[in-house]
Amino acid sequence: MIRLSSRLSAVFDQVRAARTELGPGRVIDVGSDHGFLAVSCLENDIATDAVCTEIHNGPAEHSKEALREAGFEDRSQVIVTDGLNGISLKAGDVIVIAGMGGLNIIDIISRCLENESPELIRQVRFVVQPQKSVNLVRKFFAEKGFVFDDESVCTDREFFYNIMRMSFSGTSYELGAYKECYGVLLPAKEKNGDALVKAYYTHLDEVFEIRSRSDLVVREALNERMKHEDK
Ligand SMILES: C[S@@+](CC[C@H](N)C(=O)[O-])C[C@H]1O[C@@H](n2cnc3c(N)ncnc32)[C@H](O)[C@@H]1O
Incomplete structure (x- = not known):
């Protein structure tokens, strides 16, 4: 059994929650790198089959190797492509995009929304874990009409990470x-x-305190938080 990092375990938990909601089906891991998440989903019967996409050949080979070694060659595919290009989504798919910058995640999902019908997008789930630009990812999802089914926080080697589980309603709103x-x-x-969210917010308040000097959105958010918290 593959042992996932704390960050990937937290991503895995959200994938499992999405699969539990939708029932048995496929997991598509965009930017699979080493392929650990896909292997873990198959080992734990979270996915009936897995598709890994990778923009680079080297990581794609690592994913293939991991899936072959774990005995899942026949239940998996590794495709060298940019994001979801060339992948036909199916109802019930869970699409994971983890460990990438938020702008990259936004770009991949934007292209997916252009290529697939809203009816189909309603029937899939996205699990994303942005490395940065988390606020822009949330804004994007709201503008495009996604609903936040859950958001969790984890720590891994002293860094905080956010994992969002999203479904599509098609009704856009402002956050x-x-x-x-x-x-x-x-x-x-x-x-x-x-306790984890509390610790995350303590950290975020400190980061935002500095960032608010140059970022008006962060300044507004911080001011609102002060009001809520009566700090
Ligand atoms: C830092 S790794 C994260 C790997 C894994 N998802 C995780 O969370 O541990 C990011 C991976 O995404 C791949 N990648 C970056 N942009 C991509 C894109 N547009 N389409 C597919 N893969 C991409 C990179 O080649 C790299 O292997």
Whole structure:
């Protein structure tokens, strides 16, 4: 059995939640690199089959090797492509995009929305874990009409990571600075005493304190947080 890092375990948990909601089906791991997530999904019967996409040949070979070694050659495909280009989505797919910059994630999902019908997008789920530009990813999802099914936070080697599980409704909405920066579902988790989210927010408040000097959206979010918290 593959042992996932804390970050990939947290991604895996959201994939499992999406699969539980949708029932048995495929997992598509965009930017699979070593292929560990796909192997883990197959080992744990989270996925009936897996598709890994990779923009580079080297990581694609690593994914192929990991899937072959784990005995899943017949239940997996590794495709060298940019994002989801050339992949026909199916109802029930769970699409994972983890460990990439937020702008890259936005670009990949934007192209997917251009190529697939809204009816089909309604029937798939996205699990994303941006390395940066988390606020822009949240803004993008709201503008495009996605619903936040869940957002979790994890730590891995002293860094915080956010994992979002998203479904599509097609009704766009505005988040506003506070929800873009602090999340849609995380504030309630903090209120309910989630220790990890509390620690994450302590860290975020410090980061935003500095960033607010040059970033007006962050400044607005921080001001709103001060008001909420009566700090
Ligand atoms: C830092 S790794 C993360 C790997 C894995 N998803 C994880 O979370 O551990 C990012 C991977 O995404 C691949 N990648 C970057 N942009 C991509 C794109 N547009 N389409 C497919 N793969 C991409 C890179 O080649 C690299 O292997």
